[in-house]
Amino acid sequence: MNIDLDFSLMIPELILAGAAVLVLLLDAFLVPPGPSQDEGDPRDITLAVSVLGMAIAAIWTITVLWADGTSRVSFGGLFVVDAFALFFKEVVLIGAGLSLLLSDAWLRHHRVPSAAPHCLMLLATAGMLYMISAGDLVMLFLGLEVMSIPIYCLAASLRWDDRSIEAGIKYLVLGSFATALMLFGMALIYAFQGFEGGVATMSIAAIQETIVLHDGPLPGYAFAGGLLMLIGMLFKISAAPFHMWTPDVYEGSPTPVTAYMSVAVKATAAAVILRVFGGPVLEAMGLEGLLWGVAALTMIVGNVMALTQDNVKRMLAYSSIAHGGYILVGVLAASPDGQAGVLYYTLAYTVGNIAAFGVLVHLSRQGHEVETFDQLRGLGTRFPLVGLVMTIAMLSLIGIPPFAGFFAKFAIFKAAIGSGFVGLTILALLTSAISVAYYLRPLVAMFMTEEIGAPAPRPELQPRLALAVAIAVIATVVLGVMPDRYLDWAAASVIALAW
Amino acid sequence: MTLQYLPVLLVVIGASGFMAVMLLLNSWLGPKPRHAPVMDTPFECGSPMLQTDNRRRTAVKYYLVALLFVMFDLETVLLYPWAVMYRELGLFGLVELLVFLVSLVVGLTYVWRKGALEW
Numbered sequence: 285m286n287i288d289l290d291f292s293l294m295i296p297e298l299i300l301a302g303a304a305v306l307v308l309l310l311d312a313f314l315v316p317p318g319p320s321q322d323e324g325d326p327r328d329i330t331l332a333v334s335v336l337g338m339a340i341a342a343i344w345t346i347t348v349l350w351a352d353g354t355s356r357v358s359f360g361g362l363f364v365v366d367a368f369a370l371f372f373k374e375v376v377l378i379g380a381g382l383s384l385l386l387s388d389a390w391l392r393h394h395r396v397p398s399a400a401p402h403c404l405m406l407l408a409t410a411g412m413l414y415m416i417s418a419g420d421l422v423m424l425f426l427g428l429e430v431m432s433i434p435i436y437c438l439a440a441s442l443r444w445d446d447r448s449i450e451a452g453i454k455y456l457v458l459g460s461f462a463t464a465l466m467l468f469g470m471a472l473i474y475a476f477q478g479f480e481g482g483v484a485t486m487s488i489a490a491i492q493e494t495i496v497l498h499d500g501p502l503p504g505y506a507f508a509g510g511l512l513m514l515i516g517m518l519f520k521i522s523a524a525p526f527h528m529w530t531p532d533v534y535e536g537s538p539t540p541v542t543a544y545m546s547v548a549v550k551a552t553a554a555a556v557i558l559r560v561f562g563g564p565v566l567e568a569m570g571l572e573g574l575l576w577g578v579a580a581l582t583m584i585v586g587n588v589m590a591l592t593q594d595n596v597k598r599m600l601a602y603s604s605i606a607h608g609g610y611i612l613v614g615v616l617a618a619s620p621d622g623q624a625g626v627l628y629y630t631l632a633y634t635v636g637n638i639a640a641f642g643v644l645v646h647l648s649r650q651g652h653e654v655e656t657f658d659q660l661r662g663l664g665t666r667f668p669l670v671g672l673v674m675t676i677a678m679l680s681l682i683g684i685p686p687f688a689g690f691f692a693k694f695a696i697f698k699a700a701i702g703s704g705f706v707g708l709t710i711l712a713l714l715t716s717a718i719s720v721a722y723y724l725r726p727l728v729a730m731f732m733t734e735e736i737g738a739p740a741p742r743p744e745l746q747p748r749l750a751l752a753v754a755i756a757v758i759a760t761v762v763l764g765v766m767p768d769r770y771l772d773w774a775a776a777s778v779i780a781l782a783w
Numbered sequence: 784m785t786l787q788y789l790p791v792l793l794v795v796i797g798a799s800g801f802m803a804v805m806l807l808l809n810s811w812l813g814p815k816p817r818h819a820p821v822m823d824t825p826f827e828c829g830s831p832m833l834q835t836d837n838r839r840r841t842a843v844k845y846y847l848v849a850l851l852f853v854m855f856d857l858e859t860v861l862l863y864p865w866a867v868m869y870r871e872l873g874l875f876g877l878v879e880l881l882v883f884l885v886s887l888v889v890g891l892t893y894v895w896r897k898g899a900l901e902w
Contacts, residue, residue, distance in 0.1 A: 305889050312896035398897075 290358035293349070293365045296341035296373065297413045303337025304406035311399040330399040331388045331748070334406055338381040341413075345373050355780050357419055361487050364419035366780035371627050371773065372416045372555040378759075379547035379634040380409040385752035386638070386645050387540035392746070394442070394538070394650045401441050404434040405544060412552040416559075421470045421486040424556065428466070428520075431552065432459050435545060439537040451536030458529045459519070466516025472509025476502070488560055496568045510569040514561065521553035521608045523578050524585040531589075534601035535655075539648065542597060543641035546604045551630040554611050558623055562781050566618060575616055580711055582609030587715040590722045595655050596644060599722055600637070603681060606719060607633050613705065613712055614696040620778050622699035627774035628767075629696055632688035635759040636680035642753035643674045647743055654740075657729045664730025666739070671730050673757055678723040680760045683716055688763035695771065847899050851891070858887055 291298070307330045314329065355366035387401055411430030418424035436459065440452025473491060478484035481494035495502065495510075502510070515526060522530040534542045566572050586606030593599040607629075614626035647654035647663065647670070654660060664671025680687035683694075693716065700709045763770055816822075865872070865880050872879075894900070 305886060308889055308893050312893045 371777035383544035389746035389749035408434040447536035462519035469512025476506035579612035625695035632692035640677035662735035
């Protein structure tokens with residue numbers, strides 16, 4: 285055996301997997317069956333282990349691996365650690381850690397008799413990190429499965445709720461379909477690499493080289509392979525026309541799981557699209573025009589459909605589709621600026637979205653879910669702090685300065701114009717203008733209307749949820765007021781992708 | 784190039800030849816029933832078709848047991864190649880396999896504690 289195995293590179297992943305195993309054992313031996321007790325609940329321990337695992341992984345990523353600075357490849361090219369991967373890992377870990385804190389409050393409100401969601405989130409996050417670090421299509425696929433399967437279970441984690449089951453089944457069936465397409469695409473690309481590249485390998489870098497150096501248009505089967513792989517990733521980032529599952533799954537899933545899916549899965553999919561189709565690869569594959577169309581359609585569908593929703597979670601689902609479209613604009617720009625824009629965008633979107641979902645989790649109780657605009661009526665006036673958080677989240681998602689969303693959109697649109705995508709940028713600006721209408725609806729409901737019927741009971745403040753929302757809100761403001769440092773990080777990260 | 788696939792061809796010939804001999808022996812040596820209408824139906828072993836209620840309840844716990852079986856089935860799939868390569872993999876292979884087995888056992892412990900094995 286002479287394969288290099290540098291386990292020190294995957295310490296964050298190993299920490300997450302170890303924490304997941306520990307949580308599983310703790311859940312098995314400590315959590316008594318039956319509804320959650322509020323005091324002396326062993327779930328405090330499992331939550332502490334999960335959050336600690338995420339935190340150590342995030343800190344290790346940024347102190348040890350990032351500080352080292354160099355790009356390293358290990359496990360025979362399967363595992364790549366470079367600044368690009370580390371930035372996305374950090375974003376995913378932040379999104380996952382904050383969702384974990386939200387999920388704790390939610391598990392308590394809904395008396396879920398298990399700590400399994402904690403374990404599933406840890407496992408799914410480990411899968412995401414493997415996907416982000418994949419230097420090889422096999423690794424990419426393995427990571428995709430490790431990520432997807434726990435999320436299917438998470439979506440269905442309210443086993444007695446029909447909508448949750450529906451969300452789980454829908455995500456499972458459609459997700460498996462997309463995975464199958466992607467796998468078939470990988471097989472075709474592997475065949476192309478074997479015929480044209482000389483060496484039969486699944487290495488992403490080798491395949492990209494073969495594609496870029498190939499004279500003339502690619503043979504039909506290689507084009508089909510690239511297209512199928514792209515479709516698989518577009519499904520995960522919920523781009524139109526592969527977005528049909530998103531509203532139902534986001535609406536039916538438990539709210540913290542929805543938050544988790546909307547931020548972490550999207551960031552991972554963006555990382556993979558950039559890694560596999562970044563630089564000149566997209567053009568060399570002849571997929572540029574197609575992705576242009578997908579990006580345009582995604583922005584239109586997401587923003588227009590969001591206008592007609594009555595349910596805040598569905599509205600946020602369509603909003604997440606629309607944000608996927610903006611991310612694709614940055615991918616299309618293909619310049620280092622565009623890629624850095626995508627990185628910054630995922631970070632800004634993560635914190636803004638977590639804050640918005642945090643408000644919904646805070647206001648919801650079992651038997652009294654706050655999901656529609658009508659249920660939000662008057663709550664901003666009654667609970668000004670909750671209203672303030674929602675306002676900041678919505679303004680950031682619209683892209684209004686001084687919040688994170690503004691610089692995210694600015695960076696991407698600037699890069700798109702720099703790469704000559706003027707038409708697409710105009711479309712993006714127009715759809716952003718549309719988005720103002722639906723992002724202001726929850727604020728109008730919260731501040732400018734009266735509550736219907738008896739006033740809802742005052743929700744108790746869960747300290748962990750408050751912590752998560754506070755971090756998200758502060759990050760949204762800091763990213764918007766002092767964006768330079770983080771934009772520089774994003775710019776430094778994409779150097780690893782340079783051609 | 785093509786010659787290296789000769790063993791595969793031999794296996795195919797052997798397998799289909801065995802099947803053919805068995806079927807021929809069966810029709811030659813076995814009893815020869817007279818033709819009956821039920822032999823013309825698409826599926827002739829088991830209950831007659833179009834019975835009013837052919838549905839039966841299947842215990843859901845069977846599903847769980849089947850899932851647990853798949854788990855250990857996969858373990859066996861990994862154990863065989865490991866056993867073949869045992870000497871070359873050495874201590875490294877042993878540790879890797881132990882990690883795999885421990886995580887499987889953790890899974891089993893979990894479902895057991897959660898009552899999946901209670902009938």
